[in-house]
Amino acid sequence: MKISFADPIPSSLTYAYSWRFEETPEFTRGECCIENKADPSGPAGYEWITLLTCEKYPAGTTVSASCSFEGDAAPLLVLACDTETDQRGVIRYGEYLEVVLWKNGINVWQMHTADRVVTWKKLLGAEFSAAEGEIHTVTVRTRSDGITVEACGQKLHLYIPDFYSAFHAGINACEGICRFYDFTAE
Numbered sequence: 001m002k003i004s005f006a007d008p009i010p011s012s013l014t015y016a017y018s019w020r021f022e023e024t025p026e027f028t029r030g031e032c033c034i035e036n037k038a039d040p041s042g043p044a045g046y047e048w049i050t051l052l053t054c055e056k057y058p059a060g061t062t063v064s065a066s067c068s069f070e071g072d073a074a075p076l077l078v079l080a081c082d083t084e085t086d087q088r089g090v091i092r093y094g095e096y097l098e099v100v101l102w103k104n105g106i107n108v109w110q111m112h113t114a115d116r117v118v119t120w121k122k123l124l125g126a127e128f129s130a131a132e133g134e135i136h137t138v139t140v141r142t143r144s145d146g147i148t149v150e151a152c153g154q155k156l157h158l159y160i161p162d163f164y165s166a167f168h169a170g171i172n173a174c175e176g177i178c179r180f181y182d183f184t185a186e
Helices: none
Strands: 002-004 013-018 028-030 033-035 049-053 062-069 076-080 083-085 091-093 096-102 105-114 117-127 136-143 146-151 154-159 166-173 178-185
Touching: 013 166, 049 076, 049 091, 062 076, 062 096, 062 166, 076 136, 096 136, 096 146, 105 146, 105 154, 117 154, 166 178
Parallel strands: 013 091
Antiparallel strands: 002 178, 013 049, 028 033, 033 178, 049 166, 062 136, 062 178, 076 096, 076 166, 083 091, 096 105, 105 117, 136 146, 146 154
């Protein structure tokens, strides 16, 4: 799957939301991209938005997105074990990884959900400079025992012994203005 966000969002992607937040905003169309907006009533003052693949992909899949950000924003790739529909008809995901690009590098967070309460553990923090306002490509190559992350000329290997055998892949905008230009899962 190769998607350009200069085009309408295809039906192979769906909006999905972490149990962390009740809000369910949708991306705004920008010039050749999709983006989130400021939201003074939302978490950290910005919309938190996720698009996930409708189908699951096996370990061995490579996921990639081109993105940019402003200030302390954190565009990220999501690898979600499963999804479910809540009582309002909203698609939710609970067990997932976040591969986060921000101005100071890459973080990888493992997120767990129990009784709709999300907890997290930082698996990796790599410090390097990522310029705001520039388009960066973040690539995650998955394996049965972990991931390899590439961004800004850096290549990082992370061993995750209990990595998912299959997952929904997607993008998430949070903690500031994020723009996504394309997305690939193959």
